[in-house]
Amino acid sequence: MEIASRAEAPPLRRDSSGGLRVxxxxxxxxxxxxxxxxxxxxEAIVLRYPAATLAEIYGVLAxxxxxxxxxxxxxxxxxxxxxxxxxxxxxxxxxLAELRxxxxxxxxxxx
Numbered sequence: 449m450e451i452a453s454r455a456e457a458p459p460l461r462r463d464s465s466g467g468l469r470v471x472x473x474x475x476x477x478x479x480x481x482x483x484x485x486x487x488x489x490x491e492a493i494v495l496r497y498p499a500a501t502l503a504e505i506y507g508v509l510a511x512x513x514x515x516x517x518x519x520x521x522x523x524x525x526x527x528x529x530x531x532x533x534x535x536x537x538x539x540x541x542x543x544l545a546e547l548r549x550x551x552x553x554x555x556x557x558x559x
Contacts, residue, residue, distance in 0.1 A: 458511035459504040466529070468522065470508055473499035478523055480508055 459471045468477040475497040483493045490505040497505075512519045 456507070459507045460511070467526065470497075470500040471504040473497070473504075475500045477508060477519070478526060480505060481512060481519070481523065484509055484512075 460468045460477060461471075463469050469475060470477065470480060479497065480493055480500070483496060484490075488496070490502060490509060493505050494500060494502050
């Protein structure tokens with residue numbers, strides 16, 4: 449019996465926001481990567497994220513191990529974007545202490 453040897457694409461797809469998702473699931477690559485970095489086995493990662501299959505998790509981790517620099521660049525870029533979003537949200541929010549005061553004052557007026 450001959451085993452067919454062929455290259456397979458990693459089970460990753462890019463979503464509309466630029467995030468890499470595992471297989472057909474909504475599980476982000478960064479979630480799998482962080483779990484792996486924390487010492488989780490592929491089996492434990494599947495238990496955390498059952499929407500992904502064991503084969504997909506192994507495939508993603510194998511891809512990461514062969515392309516660490518590329519994946520690390522992606523993770524750094526995603527963290528930068530997340531920081532930009534956090535900053536934008538915080539800049540649009542009012543001072544929450546002031547909001548709390550107003551709500552408590554309104555609550556006192558109702559009682």
